[in-house]
Amino acid sequence: MDSRTTRAALALLALAASVFVVAPSRADDAPADAPSPQRLRPRGEPQATFGAQAGSSTWPGDPVALTTLKLAWRFQDVVAPFFMARAGYGRVNDRSLITLIIGAQLWGRIGPLRPYVRAAVEHQHEESLAAVRNDPAGALFGVGDGIRHRAGGDFAAGFDLPIHHGPHLDVFATVEVVADWFPDPRGPSFYVLGSAALGVSHSLF
Numbered sequence: 001m002d003s004r005t006t007r008a009a010l011a012l013l014a015l016a017a018s019v020f021v022v023a024p025s026r027a028d029d030a031p032a033d034a035p036s037p038q039r040l041r042p043r044g045e046p047q048a049t050f051g052a053q054a055g056s057s058t059w060p061g062d063p064v065a066l067t068t069l070k071l072a073w074r075f076q077d078v079v080a081p082f083f084m085a086r087a088g089y090g091r092v093n094d095r096s097l098i099t100l101i102i103g104a105q106l107w108g109r110i111g112p113l114r115p116y117v118r119a120a121v122e123h124q125h126e127e128s129l130a131a132v133r134n135d136p137a138g139a140l141f142g143v144g145d146g147i148r149h150r151a152g153g154d155f156a157a158g159f160d161l162p163i164h165h166g167p168h169l170d171v172f173a174t175v176e177v178v179a180d181w182f183p184d185p186r187g188p189s190f191y192v193l194g195s196a197a198l199g200v201s202h203s204l205f
Contacts (some may be wrong), residue, residue, distance in 0.1 A: 047200070048199060053086070057187075059187075063092055067087055068085070074105075074201070082102070082118070084100075084120070086099040094129050094130070095129065096125075096132055115160075119154070148187055151182070153180070153181045156178040156179070160172045168198065171199070177194060
């Protein structure tokens with residue numbers, strides 16, 4: 001075997017040896033079966049949502065529309081007590097609707113969606129707009145003579161859809177179906193509403 005052939009064979013052997021030496025070292029750089037990072041659950045998440053509701057009551061020909069403001073504090077990414085204020089209008093009796101709601105909301109998770117259910121107690125003021133104009137201060141503080149004070153229950157199911165996710169601040173949209181029940185006979189027994197809202201939450205770790 002001449003010198004050229006010998007040098008070529010030695011070069012091939014050196015190249016093959018380098019492949020088998022380097023390849024394991026690269027494999028060793030990435031540890032096998034590395035655990036996937038766990039999703040951290042914040043200690044608490046203050047939330048605020050602002051939206052609108054529209055629907056109807058059990059009174060014939062009574063469409064209603066309301067604006068909503070909800071404040072909540074979610075624990076462990078799952079459950080939150082909340083407070084909601086609503087203001088709106090109902091066609092029958094040309095009446096204003098002011099509602100204060102306190103309850104709890106429970107979330108699940110389906111991919112990026114956060115489905116939820118909630119239940120609450122509510123206190124609603126129903127008063128004609130004529131009475132509001134005659135006594136605006138009484139209507140504002142809930143002591144007007146024409147106010148119907150009604151207590152009932154608020155129930156809803158919906159989902160949060162993430163819009164922006166940051167290190168601590170999230171922005172999301174909410175869509176839900178709402179049913180309100182009032183046992184007294186001084187107004188409609190039920191309101192059925194659809195709702196859409198925009199919300200923000202701040203994660204505290």
